[in-house]
Amino acid sequence: MELRIDRAIVAEARRLAQAIVEPVSAFIATHSTHSVERAVLRLFGADGVGSDEAPVPNLALERIGSVRLASGVARWIGAGVAETGGAPSDMARALAEGRLDVASFDNVPERAARAALAPHVALALGRIAARREERRERLARLPQSPPPLLYVIVASGNIYEDRTAAVAAAEAGAQIVAVIRSTGQSLIDFVPFGATTEGFGGTYATQENFRIMRAALDDVSERLGRYVMLTNYASGLCMPEIAAMAALERLDMLLNDSMYGVLFRDINMKRTFVDQHFSRMLNGFSGIIINTGEDNYLTTADAVEQAPAVLASQFINEEFALRAGMPQAQIGLGDAYEIDPDLEDGFLFALAQAQLARQIFAAAPLKYMPPTKHMTGDIFKGHLIDAMFNLTSVMTGQTIHLCGMLTEAIHTPFLADRALSLENARYVMRTARHLGDDIELKPGGIVERRAERVLREALALLRRVAEMGLMESIAAGTFADVKRAPDGGRGFEGVFARAADYWNPFEDALASAGLSSVAG
Numbered sequence: 001m002e003l004r005i006d007r008a009i010v011a012e013a014r015r016l017a018q019a020i021v022e023p024v025s026a027f028i029a030t031h032s033t034h035s036v037e038r039a040v041l042r043l044f045g046a047d048g049v050g051s052d053e054a055p056v057p058n059l060a061l062e063r064i065g066s067v068r069l070a071s072g073v074a075r076w077i078g079a080g081v082a083e084t085g086g087a088p089s090d091m092a093r094a095l096a097e098g099r100l101d102v103a104s105f106d107n108v109p110e111r112a113a114r115a116a117l118a119p120h121v122a123l124a125l126g127r128i129a130a131r132r133e134e135r136r137e138r139l140a141r142l143p144q145s146p147p148p149l150l151y152v153i154v155a156s157g158n159i160y161e162d163r164t165a166a167v168a169a170a171e172a173g174a175q176i177v178a179v180i181r182s183t184g185q186s187l188i189d190f191v192p193f194g195a196t197t198e199g200f201g202g203t204y205a206t207q208e209n210f211r212i213m214r215a216a217l218d219d220v221s222e223r224l225g226r227y228v229m230l231t232n233y234a235s236g237l238c239m240p241e242i243a244a245m246a247a248l249e250r251l252d253m254l255l256n257d258s259m260y261g262v263l264f265r266d267i268n269m270k271r272t273f274v275d276q277h278f279s280r281m282l283n284g285f286s287g288i289i290i291n292t293g294e295d296n297y298l299t300t301a302d303a304v305e306q307a308p309a310v311l312a313s314q315f316i317n318e319e320f321a322l323r324a325g326m327p328q329a330q331i332g333l334g335d336a337y338e339i340d341p342d343l344e345d346g347f348l349f350a351l352a353q354a355q356l357a358r359q360i361f362a363a364a365p366l367k368y369m370p371p372t373k374h375m376t377g378d379i380f381k382g383h384l385i386d387a388m389f390n391l392t393s394v395m396t397g398q399t400i401h402l403c404g405m406l407t408e409a410i411h412t413p414f415l416a417d418r419a420l421s422l423e424n425a426r427y428v429m430r431t432a433r434h435l436g437d438d439i440e441l442k443p444g445g446i447v448e449r450r451a452e453r454v455l456r457e458a459l460a461l462l463r464r465v466a467e468m469g470l471m472e473s474i475a476a477g478t479f480a481d482v483k484r485a486p487d488g489g490r491g492f493e494g495v496f497a498r499a500a501d502y503w504n505p506f507e508d509a510l511a512s513a514g515l516s517s518v519a520g
Contacts (some may be wrong), residue, residue, distance in 0.1 A: 001395065001436040003355055003451045004443065009459050010360055016462040017315040020470050025323055027270065028277045032502065034061055034189070034494035035271075036278045037073040039240035043124045043248075043506055044077065044088035044117075047207065049193045050096045057241070058190050059096035068102060070499035078113030078505075079105035081120070088120050110501060121505045125285070131250040132287040138218075142227040144175050146433075148368065148393045148401035150425050151176035151231070152418050157199035159209045163216045168415050170220045170228045173422040176253065176400065178231035179213055181205050186236025186265050187490055191245070201412075205232050205242055210249035229253060234279055235261045235293070237271070237491045243279035247286035253332065253400070254283060258320040259313065260293035262474060263482045264300075268492035269471055273320075280324035281510045288330065291400065292317045295336030295369035297480040303338040307353055308457035309479055310335055314357060315462065316470070318364070325510060328363035332400055336369035337389035341381075345446055347388055352450035354396040368393045370404030379406045383424060390428035395436040401425065 038057035050059045061069060064076055080091035083105060094100035105113075152174045154165040159179075166177040182199030185192075195212060196204040203209060210232065217228045229252035234242040239256065246254055258276045261267035283290055294310045294317070301309075314333045321331045335357055339346040357366055371385050386404035393401045403421040405413045413421075441447050465473040477483040 001355065001439050001441055003352070003359055003441060003448055005356065005359060005451060005455060009455055013312075013315050013455075013459050013462055014319070016459070016466045017319040019466045020316060020462065021319045021323060024273050024320075024470055025277075028274050030498055031270070031274050031495055032072065032498055032504065033240075033271050033274045033491075033496070035238050035275050035491075036240045036504070037061055037069060038238075039244040039278065039282070040073050040504060040506060041077070041088075041092050042241055042244045044092065044120055045124075046089045046092035047193070048093070050093075053193075055190050055193060056093055056096040060092045063095040063098065063100075064102050066496065070496055071501050072498070072503045074117060074505050075110065075113055075501070075503050076102050076105055078117040079108035082108055082112040082116035088117065110503070114503065114505070117505055121509055125506070125509060128247045128282075128286050131248065132285075135250055135252065135287055138221065138227050142221050142225055144226050144229075147365075147397070147399045148425075148429060149175040149229070149399060150422055151178060151367075151400055151402045152422065153178045153180050153402070153413075155180035155202040155412060157182060157201070157203055158197040159195050159203050159212055160197065162203050163212060165415060165418075166213060167216055167220045169418050169422070170217065170224060172419045173426055174228065174403075174418070175226070176229040176231055177213075177217060178233075178253075178255075178402075179203050179205070179209070181233045181236075186233070186261065186267070189237045189491060189494065191238050191241050205245075207245040207249060210245055210251060214249050214251070231255070231291070234283075234290075236265065237261075237267060237275075237494070239272075239275040240279045240282070243282040243286075243288070246288060247282050251288060253289045253291055254279075255293065256280060256283060256290040257293035257334075258317050259474065259479060260296060262484050262489065263480050264293070264296050266484065266489045268489040268495065269474055269484060269486055270495050271489075271491040274495065276320060277324050278504075278507060280321055280326055281507065284321075284324060284326040284330060285510055285513075289332045289365055289400075290321065290326070290330060291332045291367045292334045294334040295338070295367075298336050298338035299373050301481045303336075303340065304343070304349060306480065307349075307454045308461050310353070311356065311360075311454055311458035312461045312465070313479060314361065315458070316465075318361065328361075329365065331361075332365045332367045333357065333361055334367045334369060337371050337392055337404075338369075338373050339371075341371075341374055341385055347392070348446045349450050350388075350392050351396065352447045353454060354392050354398065355447070356451045356454060358396045358398070365399035367400035367402070368398040369402050370408075372404075372408055375408040377409050379410075382406045382408060383420070386421065387424055387428055390425045391432055391435075394429040394432050397436060
């Protein structure tokens with residue numbers, strides 16, 4: 001099954017995406033954020049909590065102060081290592097606990113600070129590279145079934161209960177397990193510490209929770225003879241820190257979008273653009289597949305009307321990811337089957353959108369999200385709608401498939417709900433595995449006309465955004481009918497201009513390895 005689409009329009013759309021992202025990249029190259037600097041500390045091993053249970057990375061930044069921070073946290077940690085011979089993590093804790101006065105390092109030459117940190121940077125990146133190699137070896141030894149890869153969510157609030165649910169889901173056929181985050185975590189400007197059992201609507205993303213879930217899924221993978229992937233969420237005010245922790249604990253996927261936090265969590269856009277860049281550099285190096293959030297557009301606006309905006313956002317997300325050094329094989333662009341079930345030929349419209357993305361982003365591991373907005377609590381109708389979603393996914397060769405739940409809109413899914421959803425998906429994908437390969441679309445038919453219209457309208461939208469500027473376009477409500485101000489939203493106070501001597505050794509190392517075209 002193949003659409004006859006105008007490749008010249010696709011090429012022009014990509015050129016416009018480059019023009020849209022270029023000014024934002026210039027901003028990224030001259031700014032950093034508190035969360036980027038805390039991620040640098042975490043990569044050096046800084047962890048734990050200090051006074052009032054505040055995380056050590058947060059406390060260390062407070063002790064350094066905004067004036068010195070403009071040079072980058074590494075400048076002062078490196079100076080401390082040069083003076084004392086201690087480990088970077090020891091410097092961070094000493095700062096956090098007030099046992100070290102950063103002013104005493106003002107006269108340490110920058111060259112000495114850089115030299116002192118060089119082996120520690122290599123050690124940190126070596127640890128991440130080793131985790132990446134572990135994933136490669138396990139996937140080779142424990143291969144997965146062909147895509148679409150079946151993805152389910154666990155979200156009890158208690159990591160130990162989530163562990164039990166994740167193992168049960170894997171045994172029922174899940175190939176990817178996501179631990180959804182506790183409600184509101186994306187809005188807190190720190191990462192909780194340790195194993196947590198008190199989350200609401202989800203479980204806190206912490207490094208220890210990552211470690212617990214990774215170990216459980218590794219165990220069940222060995223028992224089942226197939227690798228089960230682990231996913232969490234990097235969107236929010238701590239995007240780079242979560243990317244760093246995920247790299248160290250061998251997560252396989254992270255939800256990571258260039259605009260999701262801006263549009264749907266009112267996080268400052270300048271903060272988000274800087275954070276997503278460094279987090280994606282880390283994801284690229286660690287082999288983590290990102291999942292972008294275009295599906296969220298369709299929860300606030302009509303799927304038919306917003307289809308061009310979804311496609312335009314995919315082009316923009318792709319360009320941001322490429323500029324962070326991510327290979328196409330790790331750019332999991334998103335979409336969703338949120339078509340109104342009462343719309344005549346709605347299935348054909350959904351098929352057109354999914355196939356259009358598949359052909360345009362041929363090397364990307366596309367993520368396809370299930371119907372949620374039009375679910376009513378009628379579990380029988382819901383299960384049938386999910387089957388149509390499953391059919392669309394397998395026909396169009398989607399890669400990452402979040403299983404729809406028949407009890408959507410009623411309650412958090414039970415284990416039995418997940419089992420039924422996985423059974424539905426496995427049946428449809430087995431019985432229709434090669435349907436898309438065996439049919440041809442009618443030239444000029446409904447599917448092809450719909451795809452052509454979406455592509456042309458996406459191009460027109462990209463032209464408007466290129467003329468106006470991305471930040472100004474978001475302020476005008478261009479995406480998802482949501483308006484956000486460039487200097488508004490949460491976290492703006494954590495954005496700062498880099499000083500002339502700013503230094504982020506991890507950004508430099510990744511950029512010199514060819515993993516970024518936007519290094520400061």
